[in-house]
Amino acid sequence: MWKKQLLFLCLAGLALWAAAGGEALPADAAAELPAEVKYIALTFDDGPRRDTTEKLLDGLRERGASATFFLVGEEIAGSEDLVERMAAEGHQVGNHTWSHVRLGGAVPETAAQEIRMTEEALEELLGEGEYWLRPPYGFIDADMEVGVPMVKWSxxxxxxxxRDTAQVVQAVLRDAGPNAIILLHDIYPSSVEAALQIVDALEREGYWFVTVEELLRLNGVTPEPGVMYRSGRG
Ligand SMILES: [Zn+2]
Structure with missing residues (x-):
C-alpha cells in the first residue's frame, strides 16, 4: 500500500501547489515529485467470480496496484465479501449491468432497469456512491440518459x-502507454495470470496502476455523468 500512500501524498502536494497559485512552492519541493511518473489503469469486466477474482485481488495487493472492476449484478450473490474487499483495498467498483445485456438498441426501460438493479446491489453492499458504468460490448445509445460517468478502453x-496468458500479455505490452485504459476479464484464470504479469512488467518500466477515476483526475479531467471516457486524457 505504500505506493498508494505516496500517490496521495503527491496529489496532496499538487493540490497545495494549485491552491497556492503554483508560485509559493519552494523550488526543491517540486523536485520531490517523482520524475516522469506514468499512470495506467487496468479494468476488469464480468466478475466477480470466486476463484479467479480472489486470486487477482491477492496479486494486486502484493504489488500495490489498484484497478477498476465493472461487475455483473447477478454474479454478486455469494461473492459479496470480494466486492467489499475491492472497495476496502482501494479499487474502484463499477456497474456492468445486471445480466450483461447489450444496451445499444435495448428497450430504454429494460436498459435503465439493468443499470439500476446493479446500482442498488452495490449501494446495499458498499453504501451510497457513484458507481460508474461500463456498457457491455462498449456501446450504449447516445440518447440514453445515464447519471454516472461511463468508461470504455484504449x-x-x-x-x-x-484465453492465452502469453498472448494477452504480449498484446497489452505492445499497445499500452501512459494513461491507457486496459480491458480484461477477471473470470478467466488466463487473464488473471496475464494481469499480474502485466503489472510486474509495467511497474518495472515505472508505471503506477491507478483506478480510472484516479487516472482522469491525475490528468486534470473532471468526470461528468453521461460522458464516455476511453483513456486518462478523456
Ligand atoms: Zn462484459
Missing part, C-alpha cells in the same frame, strides 16, 4: 477470445 487484448 487497449483490448481480446483476452476472452484467446
Amino acid at each position: 487497449v483490448d487484448p481480446r483476452d476472452w477470445e484467446s
